[in-house]
Amino acid sequence: MNATQERWGSRRAFILAVTGAAVGLGNIWRFPYITGENGGAAFLLLYVAFVLLLGLPVMMAEILVGRAGRRSPMQSLGYLATQAGASRHWRWLGLFGAFTVFCILSFYSVVSGWFIEFFVASVNGNFVGLGAAEVAAGFETFLADPRRMTFTHTLFLFMTMTVVAAGVSKGLERLNNLLMPLLYLLLLLLAGYAATTEGFGPALVWLFRPDFAAVTPLVFVHAMGHAFFTLAVGACALMAYGAYMPERQSLPHAVGAVAVLDVGVALLAGIAIFSVVFTQGMDPAEGPGLMFVTLPIAFAELPWGALWLSLFFLLLLLATWTSSINLAEPMVANLQGRGMGRGRAAAAVGISVWVMGLLSVFSFSYLAEWRPLFNMTAFDLITTIPTEIFLPLGGLLIAVFAAWIMPQELAKAALGTGETGFRLWQVVVRWISIPLVVLVLVAGLV
Numbered sequence: 176m177n178a179t180q181e182r183w184g185s186r187r188a189f190i191l192a193v194t195g196a197a198v199g200l201g202n203i204w205r206f207p208y209i210t211g212e213n214g215g216a217a218f219l220l221l222y223v224a225f226v227l228l229l230g231l232p233v234m235m236a237e238i239l240v241g242r243a244g245r246r247s248p249m250q251s252l253g254y255l256a257t258q259a260g261a262s263r264h265w266r267w268l269g270l271f272g273a274f275t276v277f278c279i280l281s282f283y284s285v286v287s288g289w290f291i292e293f294f295v296a297s298v299n300g301n302f303v304g305l306g307a308a309e310v311a312a313g314f315e316t317f318l319a320d321p322r323r324m325t326f327t328h329t330l331f332l333f334m335t336m337t338v339v340a341a342g343v344s345k346g347l348e349r350l351n352n353l354l355m356p357l358l359y360l361l362l363l364l365l366a367g368y369a370a371t372t373e374g375f376g377p378a379l380v381w382l383f384r385p386d387f388a389a390v391t392p393l394v395f396v397h398a399m400g401h402a403f404f405t406l407a408v409g410a411c412a413l414m415a416y417g418a419y420m421p422e423r424q425s426l427p428h429a430v431g432a433v434a435v436l437d438v439g440v441a442l443l444a445g446i447a448i449f450s451v452v453f454t455q456g457m458d459p460a461e462g463p464g465l466m467f468v469t470l471p472i473a474f475a476e477l478p479w480g481a482l483w484l485s486l487f488f489l490l491l492l493l494a495t496w497t498s499s500i501n502l503a504e505p506m507v508a509n510l511q512g513r514g515m516g517r518g519r520a521a522a523a524v525g526i527s528v529w530v531m532g533l534l535s536v537f538s539f540s541y542l543a544e545w546r547p548l549f550n551m552t553a554f555d556l557i558t559t560i561p562t563e564i565f566l567p568l569g570g571l572l573i574a575v576f577a578a579w580i581m582p583q584e585l586a587k588a589a590l591g592t593g594e595t596g597f598r599l600w601q602v603v604v605r606w607i608s609i610p611l612v613v614l615v616l617v618a619g620l621v
C-alpha cells in the first residue's frame with residue numbers, strides 16, 4: 176500500500192487526538208485504584224518518573240515511526256525496515272501491538288459500559304441519599320448481573336466501532352475540542368469541593384508524602400505498566416495516529432502538552448477520590464470499584480449533586496470513547512492495509528473484541544471462581560498482563576526500532592526538531608529508556 180494522504184486538520188487537532196487517546200480509564204479509574212493498592216505517594220513518584228524517562232521518549236519513538244512510514248503500523252514497520260536494509264520481520268511488531276490493543280479494548284469496553292450504567296442511574300436520581308455501603312452494594316449487584324453488563328458493553332463497542340468505521344480524523348476532532356475543557360472544569364470543581372472536606376489533608380499526605388518501605392520490584396512493574404497505559408504507548412496505537420500527523424509540527428512539543436494534560440487529569444481525579452475515601456473512612460486499596468463507590472458519594476454532597484454526577488459520567492464516557500477509538504484504530508488500519516474495506520474491518524474487529532469482552536463480563540458472575548493463573552480472575556488477568564507486560568515489551572521493541580534500526584535521517588525528519596533535539600532524544604532512548612524497561616521487567620518478573 177502507498178503512503179496515506181489522510182491528515183489531522185491542524186496541529187491542534189493532532190494534539191487533541193493524542194490527548195483523547197491518552198486521557199481515559201487510565202486516569203480516572205485505573206490511576207486511583209492502582210495507586211491505592213500500591214501504597215500512595217511512592218507509587219505516584221515512580222509513575223511520574225517513568226512517564227518522563229520512558230513514556231515520553233517512547234511515545235515520540237512510536238509516533239515518529241508512524242509519521243515516517245505514513246502507513247498502517249505493520250506496513251510502516253515493514254517499509255522502514257526495508258529502507259534500512261533490516262529484516263521485514265519487524266512488521267510483526269505491528270501485529271503484536273494489535274494483539275495488545277485487542278486484549279485491552281476487550282475489558283476497556285466492559286468497564287466503559289459501567290459508566291453508561293452509572294450515567295443512567297444518576298440521571299434517574301438513583302444515588303440520591305445513599306451512603307457508602309449502599310452505593311457499594313448496588314455496584315456489586317450490577318457486577319453480578321451479566322445481562323446488564325453485556326448490554327452496556329455491546330452499546331459502548333458499537334459506539335466506538337461506528338466512529339472508527341467512518342474514519343477517525345473527522346468525528347474525533349470536534350468531540351475532543353469540546354470534551355477536554357469541560358472535563359477539566361468538572362474535575363476542578365470536584366477537587367475544589369474535596370478541599371473543603373476533612374479527608375483532603377490526609378489525601379494529600381497519602382498522595383504526596385512517599386513512604387518507600389512498601390516499594391518492591393513488583394511496584395516498579397506496576398508503575399511502569401501504568402505509565403505506558405496512561406499515555407497509550409506501546410501498542411502501536413499512537414503509531415497509527417502518527418501516520419496522519421501534519422507535515423510541519425514538532426513532536427516533542429506535541430507530546431509534552433499531552434503528558435501535562437494527562438498527568439493533570441489523573442492528579443485531580445486522585446485528589447477528589449482520595450479525599451472522599453478518607454472522609455468516609457474507606458479503604459484506599461478497595462480495587463477496581465474505587466471510583467464507582469466514591470464518586471456518587473462525593474457528588475451527593477454538592478448542591479444539584481445528581482446533575483453534576485450525571486454530567487461527570489457523561490464526560491468520562493466521552494473520554495473513554497476517544498481512547499477506545501484509538502485502541503481500535505491499529506487493528507482496523509492493519510486490516511485495511513491488507514486490502515479489506517474500512518467498514519468490514521471495523522465490523523470484524525468489533526465482533527471479535529465483543530466476544531473476548533464476555534470473558535471480563537462473566538468473570539464477575541459465572542466465572543467468578545475461575546482462577547486460571549496466579550489465583551487471579553479472568554478480569555484481573557486481562558487488566559494486568561497486557562498493560563504491565565505487553566505494553567512495556569511493545570514499547571521496548573518500538574524504541575529499539577526507532578532509535579537503532581530505522582534510517583536515522585528519517586527518524587530525525589519525523590521528530591521535527593533540529594539536530595540537537597534529535598541527538599538528545601536518541602541518547603535518552605538508547606541509553607536510558609531501553610535499559611530501564613529491560614531492568615524493570617527482568618527485576619520485577621524474575
Ligand code: PFF
Binds near residue numbers: 198199202403407408
Ligand atoms: N491511555 C488510555 C487510558 O488511559 O485510558 C488507554 C490506552 C489507549 C492504552 C490506547 C493503550 C492504548 F494503545
